[in-house]
Amino acid sequence: MNTAPNSYRRTPKRLMAAAASVAIAGAIGFGAVATGTVPVLAEAVRVEAPQVPSFADVVERVSPSVVSVRVKAKIESTADDGSGLPDGFGNPPDDPQLRRFFREFRGFGDQDGPDGMRRFGRRDHNRQPRPVAQGSGFFISEDGYLVTNNHVVGEGSSFTVVMHDGKELDAKLVGTDPRTDLAVLKVEGDGKFTYVDFADDSKVRVGDWVVAVGNPFGLGGTVTAGIVSARGRDIGAGPYDDFIQIDASVNRGSSGGPTFNLNGQVVGINTAIFSPSGGNVGIAFDIPASTAEQVVQDLMKNGTVQRGWLGVEIQPVSSEIAESLGLKSDKGALVSSAQDDGPGQKAGISAGDVITQVDGKDVASPKELARLIGSYQPGKPVDVTLWRNGKSETVKVDLGTLPSSDKQASAEQQPSAPPAADTLADLGLTVTRSDDGKGLVVTDVDPDSDAADRGIQPGDIITSVNSTAVNGTDDVAKAMADAVKSGRKAVLMQISRDDSNRFVALPVAKG
Numbered sequence: 001m002n003t004a005p006n007s008y009r010r011t012p013k014r015l016m017a018a019a020a021s022v023a024i025a026g027a028i029g030f031g032a033v034a035t036g037t038v039p040v041l042a043e044a045v046r047v048e049a050p051q052v053p054s055f056a057d058v059v060e061r062v063s064p065s066v067v068s069v070r071v072k073a074k075i076e077s078t079a080d081d082g083s084g085l086p087d088g089f090g091n092p093p094d095d096p097q098l099r100r101f102f103r104e105f106r107g108f109g110d111q112d113g114p115d116g117m118r119r120f121g122r123r124d125h126n127r128q129p130r131p132v133a134q135g136s137g138f139f140i141s142e143d144g145y146l147v148t149n150n151h152v153v154g155e156g157s158s159f160t161v162v163m164h165d166g167k168e169l170d171a172k173l174v175g176t177d178p179r180t181d182l183a184v185l186k187v188e189g190d191g192k193f194t195y196v197d198f199a200d201d202s203k204v205r206v207g208d209w210v211v212a213v214g215n216p217f218g219l220g221g222t223v224t225a226g227i228v229s230a231r232g233r234d235i236g237a238g239p240y241d242d243f244i245q246i247d248a249s250v251n252r253g254s255s256g257g258p259t260f261n262l263n264g265q266v267v268g269i270n271t272a273i274f275s276p277s278g279g280n281v282g283i284a285f286d287i288p289a290s291t292a293e294q295v296v297q298d299l300m301k302n303g304t305v306q307r308g309w310l311g312v313e314i315q316p317v318s319s320e321i322a323e324s325l326g327l328k329s330d331k332g333a334l335v336s337s338a339q340d341d342g343p344g345q346k347a348g349i350s351a352g353d354v355i356t357q358v359d360g361k362d363v364a365s366p367k368e369l370a371r372l373i374g375s376y377q378p379g380k381p382v383d384v385t386l387w388r389n390g391k392s393e394t395v396k397v398d399l400g401t402l403p404s405s406d407k408q409a410s411a412e413q414q415p416s417a418p419p420a421a422d423t424l425a426d427l428g429l430t431v432t433r434s435d436d437g438k439g440l441v442v443t444d445v446d447p448d449s450d451a452a453d454r455g456i457q458p459g460d461i462i463t464s465v466n467s468t469a470v471n472g473t474d475d476v477a478k479a480m481a482d483a484v485k486s487g488r489k490a491v492l493m494q495i496s497r498d499d500s501n502r503f504v505a506l507p508v509a510k511g
Contacts, residue, residue, distance in 0.1 A: 053262070055211050059223050062264045064164045064194040068215040069148050069171075069185070069256060071133040071156035132156060136214040136257030137185065138266065139195040140296065144187035147296055148256030149271055150176045153183045161187055164221055175299035179238050179374075181271050182292055183256075184299040196258065198289040199265035201244070204228055209262055210246055212284070214254030214270060224249040226282070228267075233285060237272060240371050243285035244268045250284035259286050266292075294375065308376035308399035310384075311342020312349060313501065314366045320505035324466065324483065324490040325354065326390045332356045333369040336494075337501040347397040349386065351494060351501055352467040356392070357385035373399065389467065424476055427451050427506055431462065433472065439463040439496070440470055454504045461496040480508045 135152035139145070146161065153159060159171040174184040187193070208228045216222050226248030233243040246259060250270050258266045268286025275281055298305040314333040322330040332354040338345040349355075355363055359382050363369045376382060378401035385394045424431060428449020431440040440462040445452050462470050465479035483491045490505040 053209070055209075055223070055225050055262075058211055058260060058262055058264050059213070062196055062211075062258075062260055063213065063221055063223075065139045065196045066164065066213045066221060066258060067137050067139070067146060068162040068218070068220065069133075069135045069137045069152055070160040070162065071135075071153055072158045072160075073132045073155050134215070134218050134253055135255040136253065136270070137161070138213075138256075138258045139193045140198075141195050142192050144171075144189075144191065144193055145174070145300055146171070146185050146187065147258075147269065147292065148183050148185060149269070150178050150181045150183045151271075152256050153185065154178070159185055161185070162220075175303035175305075177295050177299060177305045179305075180240055180287060180291060180295050181238065182269070182287065182295045182299070184296055196260070197265050198293040199261055199263070199267045201267050201289040204231070204244065204261070204267050206230060210248060210259050210267060211262075212246065212248040212250055212254065212257060212259045212270060214250065214257030216251035216253045218253055222254075229283070234367060235272060235274075235285060239367075240291065240374060241367065242288060242291065242371060243272070244288055246284050246286060247282040248284065249280045249282070251280045265289075268292075306378055307374040307402040308378055308380060308382075309342075309402040310344045310349075310369075310373050310397065311339040311400060312344040312355075313337045313339075314355070314369060315502055316366055317354060318505060320490050320507075321492055321503060324488055324492040324505045325387065326486070326488065327354065327387055331362070331364045332387065333363055333366040334503055336503055343397050343400040344384075347384070347395045349384065349395065349397070352388070352464065352492070352503070354387040355384055356387055357383075359383050374402065378402075424473055426480075427476075429456070431473065434461060437471060438469070440473070440476070450507055451504075454506065456495060456504060457497070459497070462493055463496050463501070464494040465491050467492070483508050 132155050133152050135148055137146045137148035137152075140147055153173060154176060156173070159173060161169045161171045163169065169187050169189065171185040171187045174186050176183040206228050210226060210228055212224050212226070214222060226246050228244060229247045230245040233245050234241040235243060237243075244259075244267065246268070248259065250257075250273050254270050255272075257270045259268045259270060261267050267289050269289075269292050270284060271287050272285040273280065274283040274285075295305055313336045315336050317327065317330045317332045317334050319330045321334060322328070335344070335349060335351055335353045335355065337351050338349050355369055357363055358369065358372045361372060363372065373382075376399055378399055381396055381398050383394050384397050385392060428446030428451045429442055430444035431442055433439075434441050442456060442458050442460045442462065444458055445456055462476070464470055465476050466483065468475065468479055470476055470479075480491055483489075488508070490507050493504050493506055495502055495504055
C-alpha cells in the first residue's frame with residue numbers, strides 16, 4: 001500500500017525509540033525536561049514587589065538602652081490579734097482550714113491598675129519592701145540617668161533596673177514631675193551605659209513609622225511597630241496635655257518606655273492607653289520628646305521642675321464670646337480674673353482681656369497658654385499680646401514661679417441681697433444691687449432664658465458687661481444698646497461666684 005511522503009509509519013524500530021524516550025522522561029521525574037541527556041529543573045516562583053522596611057537595625061541599636069523598672073515600697077504593718085489575720089477580717093470560726101485560707105489569701109486585692117502597674121496586696125506584717133509597680137524606662141546619659149513615668153515610681157522606696165541582658169542594678173530616685181507624669185532615676189555605681197537622644201518632635205508627622213519598646217506584663221524587652229496616628233491629644237491627664245497618639249501595640253507594663261523614629265531617636269514616652277477592655281486596642285499616648293527633654297533637664301539639675309507663672313484665671317473663647325468682643329475667631333484665652341499681686345496684674349492684665357499671643361506665638365486655647373507659660377523659667381520677661389476694647393495691644397510681664405498648688409484669684413465675698421429688685425426681662429434675669437454698690441446680684445433666672453441655658457444662677461454677681469463696670473440695670477441696658485450699634489449680636493457678662501470669675505456671652509435684646 002502506498003503512503004504519503006510525510007505520513008507516520010509505525011515500524012518496530014520507531015516504536016522502540018518512542019518507548020526509550022518515555023523511559024528517560026520517567027526517570028527524570030515530574031517537572032523536568034530532557035534536552036539530550038542533561039535535565040533542566042523548573043524555577044521556583046518569585047514575586048518582585050515593594051518590601052516593607054525592616055526595623056531590625058533600629059531595634060538592634062536601641063534595645064540595650066531600654067530597661068525594665070521594678071519598684072518596691074515599705075508597707076505599713078497591720079494590726080494583728082494573734083490569729084495572723086489583719087484588721088477587717090474579724091474573728092473567723094475556729095476552723096484551722098478556714099484560718100489557713102485567710103492567712104494565705106489575704107492578698108486577694110492584687111490587681112492591675114489602669115496605668116499598667118501590677119499592684120500587690122499585703123502578704124505579711126513585716127515592714128519589708130514589697131513590689132508595688134513594674135514599668136519601663138530608658139537611659140539618656142552614659143553615666144546612668146534614665147527616664148520613666150512618675151506613676152511607675154511614685155509609690156516606691158527602692159528601685160531596681162533590669163538591663164537588656166538581664167543584669168539587675170540598684171537605682172535611686174532623682175526627681176519626679178506629677179504634672180507631666182515624668183521621673184528620672186540614676187543607676188548607682190560606675191559604668192558606661194548605652195543611651196539614646198531625644199528627637200525634634202516638631203518634625204514628627206502623622207503617618208510616620210515609629211517603634212515602641214517596653215516591658216509589657218513583665219515579659220521583658222518587647223518591640224512593637226506602628227505609625228503616628230495624631231498629635232496634640234488632650235486626654236484630661238494634666239494641665240499640660242499635648243500627647244502624640246500612636247497605634248503601635250502598647251500594653252500594661254510598658255509605661256515609661258520609649259517610642260523611636262527610624263533614626264533611633266526618642267519621639268515620645270509611653271504613658272497611657274485607651275482601653276475599654278484593659279488590653280491593647282491600638283490607641284496609645286506618648287509624652288512628646290520636647291516636653292520630656294525640658295522636664296528631664298530640670299529634674300537632673302534641681303530634682304524639681306520650676307515653671308513660669310502668669311497669675312491669671314482663664315477660660316475658653318467661645319464663638320459667642322468672640323462675637324461679643326469683636327474678635328474674628330474664637331482662639332485665645334479669656335482672662336476671668338487676675339490674682340492680686342500676681343505677675344499678670346502687675347503688668348496691667350485684667351479681667352476681660354483675651355490673651356492671643358506670648359512672645360509672638362499664637363495662643364489657640366487656655367491649655368496652650370498654660371503650656372507656653374509653663375515652658376518658661378520663672379523671672380523671664382515675656383511679651384503678652386491682648387485683645388482689649390476692640391483692639392490689640394502688648395504688655396511685658398516678668399513671670400513668677402508657679403506655686404505648688406493652684407491658687408484661685410480672690411473676689412469679694414458674695415453679699416446678701418436686699419429686698420428691692422429690678423428686672424432685666426430681655427435677658428431673663430431678676431437682679432438687685434449688691435450691698436457695696438458694686439455689681440448686681442442675680443435673685444431669679446427665667447428657666448426658659450438664654451441666661452439659664454448658659455448656667456447663670458441665683459446668687460451670681462454681675463460685675464461688668466463688655467468690660468464696663470455695672471452698678472445698676474441702666475449700665476446693662478446701655479452696654480446692650482452700644483453692642484447693637486456696633487453690629488454685635490451678644491454682650492460679654494462677667495459673673496462672680498464662690499470667689500471665682502467667669503464670662504458668659506448673652507444675646508442682645510431683640511426688637
